[in-house]
Amino acid sequence: MSEKRNTVIKSTKKSSPQTINFFKCTFPAKSINESFARTAVSAFVSQLDPTVSDMADLKTAVSEAVTNAIVHGYKDSPKDSLVYLSVSYKTDGTVSVEIKDKGCGIEDINKAMEPMFTTSPGEERSGMGFTVMASFCDKIKVSSALGKGTTVILEKKLSYT
Numbered sequence: 001m002s003e004k005r006n007t008v009i010k011s012t013k014k015s016s017p018q019t020i021n022f023f024k025c026t027f028p029a030k031s032i033n034e035s036f037a038r039t040a041v042s043a044f045v046s047q048l049d050p051t052v053s054d055m056a057d058l059k060t061a062v063s064e065a066v067t068n069a070i071v072h073g074y075k076d077s078p079k080d081s082l083v084y085l086s087v088s089y090k091t092d093g094t095v096s097v098e099i100k101d102k103g104c105g106i107e108d109i110n111k112a113m114e115p116m117f118t119t120s121p122g123e124e125r126s127g128m129g130f131t132v133m134a135s136f137c138d139k140i141k142v143s144s145a146l147g148k149g150t151t152v153i154l155e156k157k158l159s160y161t
């Protein structure tokens, strides 16, 4: 007769939020795809019935990150370059958006994130993209390696008012 084994796990800690839905997609680093990415994120997040203001914030932040991947990440090698987008949301209403490129990378992330810092002043860039992302989201994480690329993770907890 086989031995019956039961397992009971008890935790006094509140369970941490779980990811309940996600999508991933990849698209060429063409400026036309900036609006595609914004609309795709918007369509996905609509499932959570967000406020107009939360949705507008997220779309703006996503636009900035995707534009950066296209215009800065792949500035030297626009052909066959891809942008990787992953979006998910958790049980607590937190939306997470990851925008990744395999482009040139950022030498000094802290400097790049300073308001009004830009390496493309002649192209009508104001150096405010990261500042906008940080102010429109609850959390921003940027990781980068020279010659390997950049990953930006934006997190926003939706408010249901």
Ligand SMILES: Nc1ncnc2c1ncn2[C@@H]1O[C@H](COP(=O)(O)OP(=O)(O)OP(=O)(O)O)[C@@H](O)[C@H]1O
Pocket (backbone or CB within 6 Å): 064, 068, 069, 070, 072, 073, 074, 101, 103, 104, 105, 106, 112, 113, 117, 118, 119, 120, 124, 125, 126, 127, 128, 129, 130, 131, 150
């Ligand atoms: N994905 C990326 N790959 C390489 N460099 C990047 C990337 N994203 C940002 N950077 C660097 O960080 C700088 C600051 O980015 P930020 O978005 O704040 O300003 P900007 O793009 O220069 O101007 P704006 O967003 O106002 O048009 C850029 O000028 C660029 O040098």
Ligand SMILES: [Mg+2]
Pocket (backbone or CB within 6 Å): 064, 067, 068, 128, 129, 130
């Ligand atoms: Mg920018």
